[in-house]
Amino acid sequence: MTRVFITGTAGFIGFHLARLLLDEGFTVHGYDGMTDYYDVTLKQRRHQVLHQKPGFAATEALLEDEATMNRVVDDFAPDIIIHLAAQAGVRYSLEEPRDYVQANVVGTFNVMEAARRHKVQHLLMASTSSIYGANTRMPYGETDKADLQMTIYAATKKAAEAMGHSYAHLWDIPTTMFRFFTVYGPWGRPDMALFKFVNAMLDGKPVDIYNHGEMYRDFTYVDDLVRGIRLLMDAVPVRPQTAEEIPDWDSLSPVAPYRIVNIGNSDKVRLLDFVDAIEAELGVTAKRNYMDMQKGEVIATWADARLLKELTGYAPKTDVREGIAHFVDWFRDYYQK
Numbered sequence: 003m004t005r006v007f008i009t010g011t012a013g014f015i016g017f018h019l020a021r022l023l024l025d026e027g028f029t030v031h032g033y034d035g036m037t038d039y040y041d042v043t044l045k046q047r048r049h050q051v052l053h054q055k056p057g058f059a060a061t062e063a064l065l066e067d068e069a070t071m072n073r074v075v076d077d078f079a080p081d082i083i084i085h086l087a088a089q090a091g092v093r094y095s096l097e098e099p100r101d102y103v104q105a106n107v108v109g110t111f112n113v114m115e116a117a118r119r120h121k122v123q124h125l126l127m128a129s130t131s132s133i134y135g136a137n138t139r140m141p142y143g144e145t146d147k148a149d150l151q152m153t154i155y156a157a158t159k160k161a162a163e164a165m166g167h168s169y170a171h172l173w174d175i176p177t178t179m180f181r182f183f184t185v186y187g188p189w190g191r192p193d194m195a196l197f198k199f200v201n202a203m204l205d206g207k208p209v210d211i212y213n214h215g216e217m218y219r220d221f222t223y224v225d226d227l228v229r230g231i232r233l234l235m236d237a238v239p240v241r242p243q244t245a246e247e248i249p250d251w252d253s254l255s256p257v258a259p260y261r262i263v264n265i266g267n268s269d270k271v272r273l274l275d276f277v278d279a280i281e282a283e284l285g286v287t288a289k290r291n292y293m294d295m296q297k298g299e300v301i302a303t304w305a306d307a308r309l310l311k312e313l314t315g316y317a318p319k320t321d322v323r324e325g326i327a328h329f330v331d332w333f334r335d336y337y338q339k
């Protein structure tokens with residue numbers, strides 16, 4: 003059975019992806035630094051769930067720990083590497099920018115080196131819709147020029163895309179980069195809006211609403227997202243013979259087996275409507291603390307999801323109300339609220 007090395011398996015998306023692959027019979031080795039950016043107990047609980055499934059083993063180490071990374075990858079000898087671990091989060095990158103450079107640039111480089119040494123069949127790595135930064139043309143397409151990052155978080159992810167392209171070109175490593183759009187769902191991250199809002203509302207505390215709610219996000223349900231990743235594992239990029247053979251909707255590089263793929267719901271939701279939907283689901287009226295626009299935030303994200311559809315036949319589809327309901331079920335059960 004195919005052997006998949008996944009970084010970030012104690013994280014939100016890595017956990018869901020590993021669970022899906024283990025249920026399909028893949029052998030998975032997880033790798034996670036268990037950093038204390040948010041509640042480490044939540045990360046440990048995710049790993050506990052994965053350890054109950056046959057075919058899972060994990061190493062706890064940082065991406066920056068090159069020796070451990072190489073030893074683990076040497077021992078496991080993966081067919082596929084999926085790199086999801088990162089220092090994530092838009093706002094924290096204003097407080098601790100160095101963490102982003104270390105994890106997302108140095109750490110990603112270590113993963114790429116491991117992929118090169120092992121000649122993996124496919125390297126898949128996470129990027130973010132945040133790299134579209136100050137772009138105004140919507141929906142965001144993978145072939146759009148995207149040079150206007152507004153945070154060091156987005157900038158380190160853009161750097162990872164560029165590094166990935168160079169290694170795909172130099173060493174013929176088939177590489178797919180995902181640009182994720184505001185992923186949410188059960189087992190979600192405590193620093194993100196849905197978790198913070200639900201938690202505060204159930205405790206009767208105020209919720210901070212940036213830019214007075216006039217923001218838009220292409221909220222993407224986590225099950226849809228990992229389904230997209232699963233299908234892209236089989237869509238291995240092939241270096242084209244000529245640039246002319248690349249269709250205009252494809253982001254395939256003319257000089258490398260490399261492409262970038264948006265994974266988003268392709269549905270722009272207004273932040274105020276998102277809060278309304280949470281209130282409706284909880285049966286609680288939020289204490290709304292309307293705030294001005296925050297530094298580094300982008301007003302809107304919206305994915306052009308055509309490329310994912312062309313490559314896999316799949317399009318994320320979960321309505322935000324349905325996804326919120328699943329999150330609230332999990333949250334109430336997990337925290338006994």
Ligand SMILES: Cc1cn([C@H]2C[C@H](O)[C@@H](COP(=O)(O)OP(=O)(O)O[C@H]3O[C@H](C)C(=O)[C@H](O)[C@H]3O)O2)c(=O)[nH]c1=O
Binds near residue numbers: 090131184194195212
């Ligand atoms: C935490 C918080 C957020 N917001 C607003 C800001 C956004 O318009 C919206 C969603 O915020 P959230 O933090 O859930 O997601 P993004 O800021 O889009 O960033 C997320 O999606 C991208 C793709 C990643 O790459 C990031 O890693 C990930 O954190 O709610 C508030 O109004 N108040 C709050 O307290």
